[in-house]
Amino acid sequence: MKHVAVPVADQAAIAEAAAVLEEGGLVAFPTETVYGLGADAENPDAVARIYEAKGRPHDHPVIVHVAPGADLDYWTTDVPRQARQLVQAFWPGPLTLILKRHPQIPDAVSAGQDTVGIRCPSHPVAVALLQAFKGGKGGVAAPSANKFGNVSPTTARHVRDEFGLDAHDDGDLNGEDACSAAPLSVVLEGGSSEVGIESTIVDMSRLATHGPVLLRPGHISAQQIADVIGMTPAAPDQAAPRASGTLESHYAPRTPVTMLDAAALRTTLGDLHLKGVKVALITHTLPPLVSAQRRLPDAPAGYAYGLYAALRDMDQTGSDLILVETPPPDDAWLGVNDRLRRSVFGSAGVIDAMLQK
Ligand code: TXA
Ligand code: MG
Secondary structure: OOOOOOOOOOOHHHHHHHHHHHOOOEEEEEEEOOEEEEEEEHHHHHHHHHHHHHHOOOOOEEEOOOOOOOHHHHHHOOOOOOHHHHHHHHOOOOEEEEEEEOOOOOOOOOOOOOEEEEEEEOOOHHHHHHHHHHHHOOEEEEEEEEOOOOOOOOOOHHHHHHOOOOOOOOOOOOOEOOOOOOOOOOOOOOOOOOOOOOOEEOOOOHHHHHHOOEEEEOOHHHHHHHHHHOOEEEEOOOOOOOOOOOOOOOOOOOEEEEEEEEHHHHHHHHHHOOOOOOOOOEEEOOOOOOOEEEEEEOHHHHHHHHHHHHHHHHOOOOEEEEEEEEOOHHHHHHHHHHHHHHHHOOOHHHHHHHOOO
């Protein structure tokens, strides 16, 4: 899955970031899925700062990130055997488990719910940070490092853009100090996130009554989970705990986004051109058609890797509309299609409106 050799933060930057976390501050750090905005999970004031920085509603729980080998029983309780099997199979890696929260863990991280989302990321910088923080015994609460509802960041540059942090020295790829008024002071560098979309979330907290529930599809598929525990995670029902990623509108650029299949896209592009509408394209089979176009790989892992950067870049082109060539409906594309569906939310009818002008 390795796409590029990446520059990474050095030990001094990691030690500084761990100290900032221990003092209750915020640190943005790379993971293999997307960049996270981290705080000490056991410090409710620090966790509150995440919500403030993101503009995130207070009823949306955050995921606790732990170091490899962390004690699951410190954070959670009533852990079913199948959850331990998933930890064994997929950690460190892009899988978040929802489990019953241990009573000693502040409810700030789970927005008052009796469960907690927990994951052990595999990105070497995230691992180094988690090992340095509280000697590897702490947990870092971290949502994606974007303003609520925006596209998740997959590079340190995206994080700085998102929070308006000035990079004082572009050449320095280690932790960078930003102006003191900013909500976070450290952004650790870790290159482009390898997976590119957020972790798979599986709710294992009500296994006996509900079985495993897939709250958010991702790189680790329902089939891979079923292969390990012998139970296929079901899609969430109305009663499942709310995941903010399940809100209809999410991962959305400012420019309206619409999906069309290749044939409809070509025709519509011609019609829009005649009306003087400036269109940016994200495609995976079509040849270059307009100047603002990003061609992503015609394979789900490579597509996911490039998707958020493509949405951000096309959002910067000053176009009136971003048209996305609809990816295949196959299971392997579930995570990609889920994120795209949310980024087009609210854009229904936008093409008709532009053609009628
Ligand atoms: O890949 C990822 O998971 C990234 C990186 C930084 O680790 N994090 C991430 O966090 O995507 P965030 O906050 O953007 O999305 C976490 C999702 C939210 O939809 C939240 O509602 C859900 O996980 N979640 C967290 N704790 C939960 C809980 N106890 N029960 C149900 N859903 C939970
Ligand atoms: Mg998010």
